[in-house]
Each structure stands twice: as C-alpha cells, then as structure tokens.
Amino acid sequence: MSPYGQAPALPAEQVDRPLAAFARDYAGGLSTSLHSHGRAQLLYATRGVMHVAAARALHVVPPGRALWVPAGLPHQVEMRGAVAMRALFLRADAARAGPARVMVLAVSPLLRELVLAACDGPLEWDEAGRGGHLAALILDEIARAPALPLGVPQPHDPRLLRLAAALRADPACDRTLEEWAEASGASPRTLSRLFRAETGLSFAIWRQQTRLTEAAALLAQGVTPARAAAVVGYASASAFGAAYRAAFGTTPARAAG
Numbered sequence: 001m002s003p004y005g006q007a008p009a010l011p012a013e014q015v016d017r018p019l020a021a022f023a024r025d026y027a028g029g030l031s032t033s034l035h036s037h038g039r040a041q042l043l044y045a046t047r048g049v050m051h052v053a054a055a056r057a058l059h060v061v062p063p064g065r066a067l068w069v070p071a072g073l074p075h076q077v078e079m080r081g082a083v084a085m086r087a088l089f090l091r092a093d094a095a096r097a098g099p100a101r102v103m104v105l106a107v108s109p110l111l112r113e114l115v116l117a118a119c120d121g122p123l124e125w126d127e128a129g130r131g132g133h134l135a136a137l138i139l140d141e142i143a144r145a146p147a148l149p150l151g152v153p154q155p156h157d158p159r160l161l162r163l164a165a166a167l168r169a170d171p172a173c174d175r176t177l178e179e180w181a182e183a184s185g186a187s188p189r190t191l192s193r194l195f196r197a198e199t200g201l202s203f204a205i206w207r208q209q210t211r212l213t214e215a216a217a218l219l220a221q222g223v224t225p226a227r228a229a230a231v232v233g234y235a236s237a238s239a240f241g242a243a244y245r246a247a248f249g250t251t252p253a254r255a256a257g
Contacts, residue, residue, distance in 0.1 A: 010089070011123055013039050018094035018135055021118035022087045031078040036071075040095035041087055042142065043067040044107060044115055048083030049217045051168075052076070054102045057151040058168075060213040062220030065148060066107050068098045075102070080217070086119050088138070097139040105145040114138045149247060150216060152209045153199035159184040160194055164210075171211045172233035177203045212247045215240070216255060225252035 012020035028048070043050065044066035052059045052067050054075035061067045069075055071092065090098065099105075107115075114137055118125075125131025155164060163180050167173055181188040195203045211232040218228040229240035229252070244252045 009038060012089045013037060015123045017091070017123070017125060017127070017131075019088050019090045019118070019138060020123050021115065021121070022085070022089060023119040024085050026079045026083045026085060028079055028081040028083070032076055034074050034076045036074045037069075037089065038071060039089040039091060040071045040098060041067075041069040041089055042098070042105075042115075043069060043077070043085070043087050044112075046084045046086055046112070046116070047081075049080040049221065050083060050085075051078040051080055053078075053154065056156070057102075057153050058213075059102065059104055059151040060217045061104060061150070062217040064107055064112075064220050065150065066105050066111075066145075068103045068105055068142075070098075070100070070102060071095060073102055081221075086115050088115060088118065094135070094139055097143045099147065102151075104148045104150040105142070106148055107145065108141055111138065111141040111145065114141060150213050152206065152213055153201060155195065155198040157194050157198060159186055160191070160198065163191075167207060167210055168214070171214045172231060174233060208243060209247070212244060215244065215252070216248065219252055219256040222256070225256055228252065228256075 010022060012022040034053075043052065043061060045061065046063060048063070050061040050067070052061055052069075052075055054069060054073055059067050114134055117134055118138065121131055121134070125135070155161060163184065177191055178188045181191050184191070192203060195201065195206060199206050201209070211234070215228045215232045218231060219225065223231070225240070226237055229237055234240035234243070241252055244255070248255065
C-alpha cells in the first residue's frame with residue numbers, strides 16, 4: 001500500500017449490507033500507515049486510547065468516544081495501550097446518518113451495546129430480522145451523537161512536528177516558545193508565525209488544547225482529575241477544572257464518571 005493509498009478491503013467493507021461490524025484487538029504502540037477506506041467508519045474501542053491523525057488534526061479517541069471517518073479520508077491510527085477496537089463500516093446510503101467531516105462523537109450506553117451486538121452477529125445479517133433492527137437503531141444513535149472537541153490541529157513544518165511530538169509525549173513540559181526556538185534553531189518569531197499559519201492557533205492555545213485532550217483521554221481511562229491535571233502540567237486542580245469546563249462544557253469529575 002502506498003503512503004496515501006487505499007487499504008485492502010476487509011470483509012466488513014464488501015458485504016452487501018448498510019453497515020458491518022469489525023472487531024480486532026491491538027497491542028499498545030502499534031500504528032497503521034496513512035490509508036483510507038472505501039466506506040465510512042465509526043472507529044470505536046471498548047478499551048485503550050486511539051490517536052488518529054486525519055484532516056491535518058490529531059483526534060484523541062478514548063473509550064466512551066468514537067471517531068467518524070468519512071469514506072476516502074486518509075488517516076493514521078496509533079494505539080495508546082492495548083486497544084480493543086469495535087468498529088463499523090457504513091455503506092454510502094447508511095453513512096448519511098453521520099457527519100460530513102471527520103469528528104469525535106460521544107458514544108451513548110445504548111450505542112455501545114448496539115455496536116457490541118453487531119460485532120457478535122454475522123456479517124450478512126437478516127435485513128428483515130434482528131440485524132435490521134440493530135442497524136436501524138445504530139444509525140439513529142449515530143445521527144443523535146453529540147460532537148466533541150477532541151481534535152487538535154497539527155502543523156507540518158518539521159521543526160513544529162518535532163515540538164508537537166515532544167509535547168504529546170510529555171504534555172507537562174513547561175518549556176517556553178523561546179526555549180523551543182533555541183532548541184530547533186529557529187527564532188521565536190518564526191515559530192510563532194508558523195504555528196498560527198499552520199494550525200490557526202497561537203502556541204499557547206495549541207499547547208492548552210493538546211494538554212486538555214490528553215487529560216480527557218486519561219480521565220476516560222479512570223485516572224483521577226487531580227492526577228490527570230498533574231500529568232498534563234496544571235499546577236492546581238482549580239485551574240485545570242476551569243480550563244476543562246471552558247473547553248468541553250463539563251467538569252473533569254463528571255468526565256471521569
């Protein structure tokens with residue numbers, strides 16, 4: 001497969017049904033090449049966190065969230081920890097239930113159970129029987145699923161890419177833009193200009209969004225709000241709580257379940 005090629009079609013992509021389920025477990029640290037599929041996908045995992053690069057943004061997909069990937073959109077998936085993927089492939093007619101662009105969606109308890117039920121059933125399910133009822137409910141739940149701001153625009157300049165990778169690996173790193181500039185051999189003004197040009201954000205806002213999306217993934221994995229705040233670099237729980245509420249419209253405690 002070429003770096004931007006279409007992945008070999010899976011059985012779930014070829015079956016003559018509005019949607020088909022795909023279940024596979026992956027070891028932590030695995031990643032795919034940049035690829036696309038002929039059908040839209042609902043990428044979901046019951047365990048583990050996926051980082052999905054698509055449409056020049058990095059989307060963090062913890063349990064309780066899913067990523068809608070339109071047909072033909074190049075994307076790359078990295079597994080953060082062991083991942084139990086339980087995904088759906090949707091034919092063009094069924095894909096109209098989802099959004100027009102790549103988007104992180106909240107997965108309701110009902111949608112979660114419906115996806116698991118689809119994974120337990122045959123690929124060629126009875127359209128007039130239980131399988132057809134499940135599919136109709138799945139499409140209705142997808143159409144109702146709220147979108148979540150768990151995507152962070154990503155730069156493409158090599159210097160900024162190295163900076164972005166370092167901050168994802170250690171979101172608590174408090175290096176200033178001046179210090180990053182010195183390490184990269186560019187001026188602070190150049191890095192600042194590139195950040196705005198390539199992400200639409202200032203370095204400070206981009207770093208905050210990166211920290212908060214990483215925190216959201218930690219909370220979804222059962223990490224306490226206090227620990228998540230410390231891991232991503234917030235000195236106080238109150239500052240973290242205020243930033244999290246502003247970004248996601250809910251408190252870290254509520255997000256942690």
